[in-house]
Each structure stands twice: as structure tokens, then as C-alpha cells.
Amino acid sequence: MSEQAANKWTFVLDDETRLLFVDDDPILAEFAKVHLATPATIIETASNGAEAWERLHKESFDIVLLDVEMPVLDGFGLLEKLRAEPRFAGLPVMMLTGRDDIASIDRAFQLGVNFFAAKPINWRQLSYSVRHVLRTAQMETALRRERKRSDELLKLTNSLLSLISLEAGTPLNDIIGFSDCIRQQIDGPVGESYLKYAAQIDAAARQLQDDFMDLVQSAELSAGSSRLSEDEYPASKILDAVVADISPEWLRLVLVDIHKPTETFDVRCDLMRLARAIGHLAEDVMRGAGHVDLAMSRTPDGGALVTIVATDASQTPPAVCLESRQGMGMAFARCVIELHGGALRSEKRAEGATLIEIFLPSPSARAGNPSFAGTEAA
Template identity: 35%
Template sequence: MTDFGKAPETKVAPQFVATDYARILVVDDDPILREFAGVYLSSPTIEVEVAEDGRVALERLKQGGIDIALVDLEMPIMDGFELIAAVRAEPSLENLPIVVITGREDMEAIDRAYGTGATSFAIKPLNWRLVSHQLSYVLRNSRADAKQRQGRRLAEQADGLKTNILRLMRHEFNTPFNVILGFGRLIERHSDNAAIQGHARQILMAAEKFRRMHDQLMESARILSGDIEVTKKVFSVADLIKAAAREALRAGGKSTDLKLADRTGNCEITGDYDLLLTALRNLIENAFTHGQAPIHVIGQRTATGRVAIRVCDAGQGMDQTSFALAIQAFKQGHSALHRTEDGLGLGLATAVGSLKAVGGEIHLVSGENVGFGIEMEFPLELD
């Protein structure tokens, strides 16, 4: 039988400290304690229900609507330990706060109850005012945790929706792009009208620019959102520099303005080729767009055994504050609606994201005999 303390001579005012509505289930085989619980815990905002054993309590909990349970550990049919285990096995009840009632010296029972899934405990003989405050505290924390879980679920759903939309856009945009480009080329080739040919060329130029912007946006969104599968491949620093230069030249720029050098001794890397290629290509494109020729791309080993590839130009340069702004997505030192230069403002941010995925980073540097430089540094081998 539960030790419930001395009975009150008269009914006292409700003790439960809570402003929000809550329903408590008190589970105990002692009818007097259940009666006391109703006296001391009920209030205009608190409703108390009772159950005489674990089996009855479990059936009631499965029906829903209970916010917190006060459970005695020693009961017939189904004791408190068995009840807690059964509750935690129910997906809809796995986060229900459960406060157990136990003896003052029974630390073994407290440890076992926590191991089974109890949230807190109350010591016999029960001080109903303290029990009231204990239940209020546990319930408040439980509701705060529930809000955090809901926030995480909503964030995960939003991330999943965003990822699916981006994947759909990458797939579905290819068809209309190809149609526009295909028919534009046909019109340009087969029309005898010079004006129509000129219009076709304008359409092709706009479509190509649109496709490049679309591809960059999709690639950047994938990397910046963390939708990345890192893969390993063996390749040389020299090959990486040459490939990044070729891709950057396709977006604009003169090959005569680009000076490439590999000072690593044809060092080999075991890492994600595509991510490093994206990072370096974006740095070179950024130099073409915002810097001044000549542009030097230099690969070298660092004193710490990593690889550093520096992209330098003869531009004006940038301080650390401006650089910190420039490596953020959609930033060019101006707002997105008041740009003075072409581009999406994603190149440097995407490079940072690509390098971060492979354990690398970007630094602002001053190159030798040049005005401005950015250096990407990364390990020789991906963990």
C-alpha cells in the first residue's frame, strides 16, 4: 500500500501551479491516494483522472488526451515499471512525461525507472504541494520540448520539400531549354533573312545565358543546402587546375589572360573531384568577372601537408570585412535588387560550401606582384 501521509481535516485550495489546461492521470492501487490526488491537484485548468493499476492506465493512455502521468511503481496486475515500458513502446506515447512515486531510500527503483523511461520521480510520503510543483515543472519542460520537436519536424519537411523542388527543376528545365536552343539554331541556319538570323542569334545568346544561370543556381542550391554526396577519386593538382580553367573560359574570358602553374610536382589528390572543380572554377570565374588581367592560378603544397591553389589578379583588392560579405550567398557588396555587376552572387559562397564538404577552406591573400588573391586550401586525402 502506498504511504500517502496524514489526511487533511478539510478540503484545501487547489495546489497545482499551472496556467494552461492539462489533464493528469494518477495511477495507484490505493483508493485513498487517488482521492487525495483529486483534492490536491485539481483546479479550474487542471483535470485529474485516476486508474487503479497499470493495465487500466495503459488502456486510458492509448485513448489520448493525457498530458502527464503520476505513476506508483508498486501495483498489482501491471506494476509501474511494466506500465512505463509499455507506454514507451507506443509511438504516440513515447514522449509522454511520467513522474513515478517511490520510497525515499529506494535508489535502485529510481535507477530502474529512469532506465525504463521515467521522466522524474516523487518521494513517499508525498508532500502534495511539492508534488504539484514537480508536476508543473515537468509538464512545462515537456511542452517546451514538444515545441522544439515540432520546429525540427517542420524544418526537416521544409528542407525535404526544397530539395525535391530543386531536383524537379533541374530535371524539368532541360526540356524547354533544349527546345529553345534547337529551334533557335534551325532558324539561324536555314533562314535567308538576315534580320531573322540576327533575332535567332539573340534568342540563342539569351537562352545560353539563362541556362548557365539556371545550372549555376541549381548547383549552388544543392551545395549550399547540403544535398551533397561526397565521393573519392584520385587525380592530380595539375589536371584539376587545367579542367577548372577550361570550364571558367566557357563562361567568358580570354585564355591569354590566364596563367596556370602547378608547383606541387604533379601531386595527386584523393578527394571529391567534382566539388573541388566547382570551387576552383568559381574562383577563376570570379576573377574574370571582378578582377583585372592577368589572372594567375598557382597550385602548391602547404607547410602542413595540404594543397593550396591560389587565384590572383591585378585587381584593386578587398579588405577582410568586404571579403566576409562577398563569400555569403547573393552578396556582391550591394543588395540583390541594386547590383552593379552581372552574376547571381553565388560563386564564392558555392566555392566555400564545396570546400567545406571536403574539409577545405578559403582565405583572402595578397599574391606576389599582384593586387588581389583568394586561396583555396584542402587536404591531400579525403577522410
């Protein structure tokens, strides 16, 4: 046998499939068994829509080939019943008809048919169409399954975040509250060493509380359960908010010079979260630095550039390399800047100096970004 002759008999439907062929023409039904059946494909038949409806409730089929004009229950009636029942909502259905009018085609697709084939039937072509519809339906089923799993995981993540916020927030507040009672000596005088211990406990608890807040917000923003709020703010106001977010202890230990922009321009952002993110980056370079310059300027494309330059480092190498920082503050900062459509760059310079640059897009580029909720962040 020649190669061309061998290819002529190659089976198109090579996956295990149970197909229900519904047509009141018994000769056409026999043709379907002859032309569509393969070692992997079983063809069952029904003579009208009502009979097919009963078989579908008793047996499992992968696809239905359905004639339009039939007694008892026609193809449109069966298709409408199938799509109305959740069990059959995803069952692939192909309609076969001698009609070629637009109304019939429109009605079939409005009712949810997957494919519409005309009679007389080209069986080889129909086999390829059946295979295509089956594979498309399998991909859609897999996508629905993955979407359902993603939705369930998102709900679980949100539930866990809420539970963690509730369970961890209360004891942290208790620690901070009781350490404050000791520092104020509410129940009587305590030794100087205990006052120092209380101050250290308070500082550690507040740091843990801040890290915990960053962890929860980063997770919520990454999962999509929380989004950035959108508004436009003057660049100078953003710098003021950044300074306000930096710990007073750092501002006491490190000289910080603020360089406000020479021109007035606005930045579209979530003010609270962006200020917190930039504040984290500033605090990070303050470790071991004696002087920090914080500036914001307008870029040629209408965006904003925030620069943080740390100099006068001590003999101890400062922990300023962003790539080596894995704390919640850095993860939160990166997450917020990326959701703003921005970019972050860090560079170590001579003698321990460090440069951090934060690029933010123009307000027009921010409009309509799906990361924003359009409401103030809580």
C-alpha cells in the same frame, strides 16, 4: 505574514496541467490532491493500471504519476502499453515506488519512464520534479514539431527542385538545339545577321543553363539533399580541371598563365564541383582583365592555397568585387568552398588589379566531414 512564511505557500505547479495520479492506496491518492493541486493544476486519480488505461483513452492528461505495485494491471504493464501506442508515446510518465532495487529502476527507464521517484514521497520535492518533467517534455514536443516541419520543408524543396529541373531543362535544351540548327543552316541558307542572332541566342541559353545548374546544385547542397563526393586528387589535376571548366571564349579573350605547384601534394575534394567553383571565380575576374595568373600552392599546415590574380584591366572598371556579385555562379562558388571547410578572400589592388585567395584544409582535416557523401557526384 513574514516573507519567509509567504514563500512557503508559493505554488510550484503554476502552469495549467491535468495530472493523473495512479495508485491503489486511497489515502495516498487524497494526499496527492491536497499537495499537488493548485489553481492551475487539476489532479485526477485511478486505483490501478487498467482503470488508468480507460481514463487515458477518454480524457486528455498532461502527465501521469504511476505506482509500480497495483492490482489488475501494475505500473510496468501500463507503462509498456502506453509506450506501445503512438498516441501516448510522448506522454510524460513518472513512476513512484517503495522499491529501491536496481532491476526495478532499470526496467522502468528501459520501458520509457521519464522520472523515477522513491516512496515515502516528499510532496514539495515531487512538485518540482513534476514541473521539470513537464517543461522538458514540452521542449521535446516543440523540437519534434520543428524537426517534422523541417523534414516536410526539405521534402517540398527537393520536390520543387526536381520539378524545376524537369520543367526548365527541356525548353533550354530546345533553345540550344534549334539555335544550333539555324547556325548549321540545316533547312537552307540564312543571312549573316541571322547567324549572329543564332549565336547570341545559343550563348545566352547556355549561360542560363549554367546558371540554372548552379542554382539547383547550390540549393541541393545547402538543403543537404546532395553532398560533396570525397576523394584525394593531385593539386595539378585540380588546376587542369579548373582550366577545362573555364569557357573557351574567356580563354581566347584573356591571357591565362597556369602556375602548377613546385611540390607534389594531394587535396581531398569533390573535383567536379570544386573545379567549377574556382572556374566561376576565375571567369568573374576576367571581366575587363587582360591577364590572369592562376596558381596553387601548399600551405604550412598541409592544406592548399589557390590564388587568382587579374591584371591589365581595361578602362572600364571590371566587375570583380565579390561582395557586389550576386549571380548564381558566385553563390555556387561560395557554397562549395564553405562545404569543403575552406575560406574565400578577395582584394582589390592598385590600377584595377584583383587578388582572390581560396584556402582549402589538409586531407586529414577533410576526412570524416559530414558534407561529403563518399561517392562520385553526378
